[in-house]
Amino acid sequence: MLSTITGSPAAPSGPVLEPRPPRSLDDDANRRASQRIGEALQLLARTLNPQRRVVRAGDTIYQSGEAFSHLYVLNSGICKLMSLSADGREQVVGLKFRGDWLGFSGIAKGRYVCDAVVMDVGEVWAIRYDALLAACGRHPELMGLVHEAMSGEILRDRDSMMSVCTLPADARVADFLRDWANNLACRGLRTDQISLCMTRAEIGNYLGMTLETVSRALSRLAKQALICFPEKGRRDIGIPDVGRLEAYVQRCLTPVGHTLQ
Amino acid sequence: MLSTITGSPAAPSGPVLEPRPPRSLDDDANRRASQRIGEALQLLARTLNPQRRVVRAGDTIYQSGEAFSHLYVLNSGICKLMSLSADGREQVVGLKFRGDWLGFSGIAKGRYVCDAVVMDVGEVWAIRYDALLAACGRHPELMGLVHEAMSGEILRDRDSMMSVCTLPADARVADFLRDWANNLACRGLRTDQISLCMTRAEIGNYLGMTLETVSRALSRLAKQALICFPEKGRRDIGIPDVGRLEAYVQRCLTPVGHTLQ
DNA sequence: CGATAGATTGAGTAGGGTCAAAGTTTGTGG
DNA sequence: CCACAAACTTTGACCCTACTCAATCTATCG
Structure with a gap:
């Protein structure tokens, strides 16, 4: 059952046998x-x-x-x-x-x-x-x-280059997380909870910003519920919905219209 | 006469037959x-x-x-x-x-x-x-x-990435010029006068900054005599000494000590 | 000789850097 | 197993670099 079922109107009311998430x-x-x-x-x-x-x-x-x-x-x-x-x-x-x-x-x-x-x-x-x-x-x-x-x-x-050159700090961090999740997904791993195994300093260094900015960006993303931290420790990061992270990155671009000239 | 002559002490005094610049x-x-x-x-x-x-x-x-x-x-x-x-x-x-x-x-x-x-x-x-x-x-x-x-x-x-991530605007422009000159030099072309054939907007886009910042950076570099403009037009750029440009880029790093942690 | 693309420069602003002070983890040795 | 130290993280306050907006100037090409 691989093909998506395009909403039959009379869906069974009980959620018990709900087909798996799309x-x-x-x-x-x-x-x-x-x-x-x-x-x-x-x-x-x-x-x-x-x-x-x-x-x-x-x-x-x-x-x-x-x-x-x-x-x-x-x-x-x-x-x-x-x-x-x-x-x-x-x-x-x-x-x-x-x-x-x-x-x-x-x-x-x-x-x-x-x-x-x-x-x-x-x-x-x-x-x-x-x-x-x-x-x-x-x-x-x-x-x-x-x-x-x-x-x-x-x-x-080149994608990194693009990210560094065209995205503000928060979006860059979001894009980084999206990319990491994507890398896991492409390898058949779950992406709702990722453990970065990098310090803030390393992340910042990779993204061309300071560790403080990374920390603040993560806090802001968490405040918007784009990511969340598990109860203990802040090394692991929960990503409830990668799509929303992606959408957030997009939104950062629209206002500025970052085309040449 | 390709090999370098390691300064014979009794060099001829007249500068007329001065061996070509080292x-x-x-x-x-x-x-x-x-x-x-x-x-x-x-x-x-x-x-x-x-x-x-x-x-x-x-x-x-x-x-x-x-x-x-x-x-x-x-x-x-x-x-x-x-x-x-x-x-x-x-x-x-x-x-x-x-x-x-x-x-x-x-x-x-x-x-x-x-x-x-x-x-x-x-x-x-x-x-x-x-x-x-x-x-x-x-x-x-x-x-x-x-x-x-x-x-x-x-x-x-990766070098570009490094330049974008670790250098302030002026140094990034300087590094860009140095790199361009270097590319010419590696191809046997002269580097004292380079014609960029790119607009400020393109340069800025490449370096991750605005065209105004590129323009200002060039003006500042010119003020320091690291580069100079020919009398007519500002598209061509004179580089009296690539080494000094390189040194300038270096100097931008020393104060901050840009290592991880 | 205008028209237009490109460049320069100034003024004001904000995003992100710096410095500093807590607060948390993690790891190690008693 | 606990306590302490070291490493890491968060958050605040302040400031500076680079961005934005705008006006002016310069080259180039019909």
Whole structure:
């Protein structure tokens, strides 16, 4: 029973056998996305026999400056990419989830140019880059996968850029939460209660604002009931309705009409 | 006479035959970079026989939403990437110069996700993506080239992100000019006088600030003699010393100590 | 030589940064 | 298991940077 039933007028009055909450198109898309990620991981496992390693919060997968040799794929867990420029600036420039690749930015320079730091326990697969190149020659679908992953990373970076450049602080935080929830949803995980495993300082650094502003933004979003905090602790965040968060972000744009010229 | 002469103490007193201004390590690096770009283009021309097209300011190379089929490489000219989100926000998300690839972000989605608009006359090479994949199988060095280009794009996007997130407006504009000059230098072009071929509005949009702020920042930089305007018109910008611009950007960081925590 | 797109500059304002003081968690060692 | 310390979070007050609105000036192109 996958197709949506377009409201038969004479619905049964008792809520007991109420059909499950509308399985939306999004749910379908998410399920497909999740499946694709699983298949991609299987393809990697099959063709490359990657070296698996269990990692826990705080572990470093690679560090800026090290000679580039491997790409990594997250089989599970969450990871942040920290870029530190020559002059000492430090910034979280990316967040990675199951199925995401790590280390692409090292290819061009022959060295890793950021630190990949684990934020939540998981398993990471190491893939020798030279072996990958060789395998790509034999398996065109593998090359497609790699290109798609790199292309996707470029896409996501641009979305971040857009968010940072065009959204006010509150909306940026809302968009961040929406994006995180979205990432979970695409991997078949529930999104009504997410645990960020990042400090306010890290979030702020990622979004280009101070930790105080993040804290205030979260408080304001909570006041509007767009998010809510569980009784104990404020690290976990409840998102009653991702759609409303999305709508909020939209609303922040309409007044300003942020087109060029 | 390419190697640098390490100051013989008894230098001739007359300035007439003064050895040319010190050819720095940077110059060397730039020459190598320029050569690499040339060689990459030759490799492409040799292995892929790309379709060449002369383009002029305002031309569109591809548009958001079109089915993805080709990648493009700029043989000359300058090009901007305009991303427009579903909700109508529009942003310049990238600038491309000779040797740069266009269209990577379309691979993941099967459609182009931004507009590529020419800003300065040049020649663009169109490369069918399927032909490229096939050729990559036959020519490993070609695959290396493509990966390097994608990796480089990821790198540059992150640098932009960093600049937007950690620099105040004036420094961001300075950094933008530095980057532009650097792009020219890497291609063997002179950098003391650059012509931006972008309006203040476009620059501001790219840097995440208003056109007024760009204008004011340029005026302030000019007041400090970090840049200068030629007598007629303010579209061209003179950069007497890129190093001083770079130093200025640095100075903006020291007071704040922008590390995490 | 007007018309129009673009650039500059000023005045006023507000969003977000800085600094500071509590309040909460979390973790560690007795 | 409790107590204390360290790390993290929240909230307030103040201020500054960059945005908005507006007027003026400059280039460019019919």
